[in-house]
Amino acid sequence: MTSTATRSRENTRARLLDAAAQVFAEAGLDGATVEAVCERAGFTRGAFYSNFESKDELFLTLAGTVAEERLNAVREQVTGMAAEGALGDADPVELVQRVMDAGGDDRLSVMLMSEIRIRALRDPAFGEAFLAQESELVASIAEIIRDIVDTGAIALRLEPDLAARLLMIAWEGMTVRGAMAADGEARLHDIASEALGRLVEALTV
Amino acid sequence: MTSTATRSRENTRARLLDAAAQVFAEAGLDGATVEAVCERAGFTRGAFYSNFESKDELFLTLAGTVAEERLNAVREQVTGMAAEGALGDADPVELVQRVMDAGGDDRLSVMLMSEIRIRALRDPAFGEAFLAQESELVASIAEIIRDIVDTGAIALRLEPDLAARLLMIAWEGMTVRGAMAADGEARLHDIASEALGRLVEALTV
DNA sequence: GTCTATAGACAGATAGAC
DNA sequence: GTCTATCTGTCTATAGAC
Numbered sequence: 001m002t003s004t005a006t007r008s009r010e011n012t013r014a015r016l017l018d019a020a021a022q023v024f025a026e027a028g029l030d031g032a033t034v035e036a037v038c039e040r041a042g043f044t045r046g047a048f049y050s051n052f053e054s055k056d057e058l059f060l061t062l063a064g065t066v067a068e069e070r071l072n073a074v075r076e077q078v079t080g081m082a083a084e085g086a087l088g089d090a091d092p093v094e095l096v097q098r099v100m101d102a103g104g105d106d107r108l109s110v111m112l113m114s115e116i117r118i119r120a121l122r123d124p125a126f127g128e129a130f131l132a133q134e135s136e137l138v139a140s141i142a143e144i145i146r147d148i149v150d151t152g153a154i155a156l157r158l159e160p161d162l163a164a165r166l167l168m169i170a171w172e173g174m175t176v177r178g179a180m181a182a183d184g185e186a187r188l189h190d191i192a193s194e195a196l197g198r199l200v201e202a203l204t205v
Numbered sequence: 206m207t208s209t210a211t212r213s214r215e216n217t218r219a220r221l222l223d224a225a226a227q228v229f230a231e232a233g234l235d236g237a238t239v240e241a242v243c244e245r246a247g248f249t250r251g252a253f254y255s256n257f258e259s260k261d262e263l264f265l266t267l268a269g270t271v272a273e274e275r276l277n278a279v280r281e282q283v284t285g286m287a288a289e290g291a292l293g294d295a296d297p298v299e300l301v302q303r304v305m306d307a308g309g310d311d312r313l314s315v316m317l318m319s320e321i322r323i324r325a326l327r328d329p330a331f332g333e334a335f336l337a338q339e340s341e342l343v344a345s346i347a348e349i350i351r352d353i354v355d356t357g358a359i360a361l362r363l364e365p366d367l368a369a370r371l372l373m374i375a376w377e378g379m380t381v382r383g384a385m386a387a388d389g390e391a392r393l394h395d396i397a398s399e400a401l402g403r404l405v406e407a408l409t410v
Numbered sequence: 411g412t413c414t415a416t417a418g419a420c421a422g423a424t425a426g427a428c
Numbered sequence: 429g430t431c432t433a434t435c436t437g438t439c440t441a442t443a444g445a446c
Contacts, residue, residue, distance in 0.1 A: 008414070008445085028323065030235030033435065047415050049437070114323050118233065120385050121316055127385035134382075157407040166404060169378030170371055177339075180325050180332035199371060202362040203407055238425065254428065 013051050015041045020062050025111035029059060029119060060126075063116050067133045073102035074137055078144045092154055092204055093197040099141060100171045100196060105189050110179040113172070138164045155205040163203060170199055218256050220246045225267050230316035234264055234324060265331075268321050272338045278307035279342055283349045297359055297409055298402040304346055305376045305401065310394050315384040318377070343369045360410040368408060375404055 019041035023032045034055050038048050052058045077099050104110070120130035141164035149156055156163055174192035224246035228237045239260050243253050257263045282304050309315075325335035346369035354361055361368055379397035 012414080026327075028233075028235055028327075030233055034437085035435080044416055044418090045437085046417075046439095050414070055436080111323075111326055114319075114326060117381065118316075118319050118323065121319060121381065122231075122233075124387040128387055131382060131385055158403060162400065162403055166375055166400070170374055173374030173378060176322065176326065177336060180336055182329040182333055195367065195371070198363060198367055239427085240425085250427085254426095260426075 009051070012041075012043065012047060016043065016048060016051060016058070017062050017065060020058050021066070021112055022108060024059065024062065024115050025108045029115050034058075059119070063119070063126075066112065066116065067130075070103050071133065071137055071140070074099060074140050077102045078140050081144060082147060092148060093200045095144070095148065096167060096196060096200050097193050099144060100167070100192075103137075103168075103171070105171075105175045105192065107179050110175055114176070134168075138168060141168065157203050157205060167196065167199070171196055214256070217246075217248065217252060221248065221253060221256060221263070222267050222270060225263050226271070226317055227313060229264065229267065229320050230313045234320050239263075264324070268324070268331075268335075271317065271321065272335075275308055276338065276342055276345070279304060279345050282307045283345050286349060287352060297353060298405045300349070300353065301372060301401060301405050302398050304349060305372070305398075308342075308373075308376070310376075310380045310397065312384050315380055319381070339373075343373060346373065362408050362410060372401065372404070376401055 016037060020032075020037050023037045023040055026032075027036065032055075034045055034048055037058070038045050048058075052061070081095065081098065104113075116130065120127040138161065142160040145156065145160040145164055148154060149160065158166070171192060174195050175189075178189070178191050221242060225237075225242045228242045228245060231237075232241065237260075239250055239253055242263070243250050253263075257266070286300065286303065309318075321335065325332040343366065347365040350361065350365040350369055353359060354365065363371070376397060379400050380394075383394070383396050
């Protein structure tokens with residue numbers, strides 16, 4: 001049923017979304033021009049307006065797919081870790097880092113998330129959606145925390161939900177600051193990881 | 206030595222900066238127009254370009270004053286708390302909240318800080334300045350933490366510097382999410398405070 | 411034939427800077 | 429208030445792929 005035409009169309013949309021992620025991250029939602037997105041994707045504006053209603057619809061679609069991918073990545077990590085039964089004996093610090101790695105920590109992801117965050121602050125409806133999606137993410141992280149605690153390997157000084165939320169926020173804050181440092185993002189991940197590890201140690205008994 | 210002319214000039218600059226804080230917060234750095242800033246300040250664009258070289262210089266100046274005010278507010282709280290000798294017996298949770306209150310937590314401050322953060326991500330030189338200023342802030346917070354620990358009233362499960370950094374990041378993350386919630390900012394401060402308090406409890410012995 | 415993408419030009423609006 | 433530059437969104441005529 002999927003004709004080559006629709007396949008090609010999906011492909012065009014995907015390429016436009018990929019390009020949009022880069023351009024929005026680099027120039028910001030306002031600074032990014034439809035022209036720039038098209039140029040990077042290798043299309044003309046004609047193709048763009050044949051696939052998206054407006055720049056705003058493009059951004060909303062992009063934000064939706066990013067959110068979905070983030071959530072899926074974390075959930076896969078969670079179910080994967082549960083399946084391999086690495087909960088009881090593994091280092092909790094390492095486990096947390098594995099889950100957090102699922103959310104992007106490269107410079108582009110950080111900047112794109114910042115744009116999404118700004119939009120969530122400015123647009124109440126989008127903000128609610130953002131918070132709802134993030135709550136699902138937190139729930140997934142809290143789930144793995146609960147599983148680990150249930151094995152009796154460690155005890156937590158905070159409820160799993162609040163701990164998950166704080167870990168996520170701390171991770172975000174550290175990666176953002178890492179991305180600001182001019183000396184490259186090589187250390188970005190390491191710095192964030194180390195700080196997160198110390199926080200986890202402090203929160204576990 | 207300050208003639209009425211320079212006094213008036215300073216006044217104009219101050220009003221433009223106040224207006225800029227609002228407009229930049231609401232519309233973003235790109236979305237904000239010089240016209241909108243002037244209109245809110247009650248001036249024409251002519252007056253603007255007589256006081257600032259460009260929109261960008263206005264933003265940079267504004268970011269500088271915001272950073273300075275933030276740092277001063279926190280330092281005042283710190284020295285104030287040290288002076289009144291409330292360190293030994295007071296609830297550490299309450300102390301942390303007092304310090305954090307010094308950084309703005311209203312909707313406008315949150316959005317303006319987000320704009321500054323985005324710019325810091327995009328402009329390496331500005332990013333370095335931002336990080337340097339924030340390090341001073343962290344140092345001030347760490348100082349008060351160290352003072353409290355020195356009284357022997359509590360012990361910390363984390364070095365004061367890292368604890369200060371994490372508290373600041375957690376505060377920022379919670380206030381941002383509070384500002385996203387459509388149900389108003391009445392609870393913004395309370396939600397952030399509660400989460401912070403729980404974190405402090407978990408980090409203290 | 412049908413659908414997608416292209417090039418190019420269009421208007422309308424708006425911005426920054428002076 | 430002017431000048432210049434730019435962007436969005438639209439439209440047409442055209443070509444290519446299946």
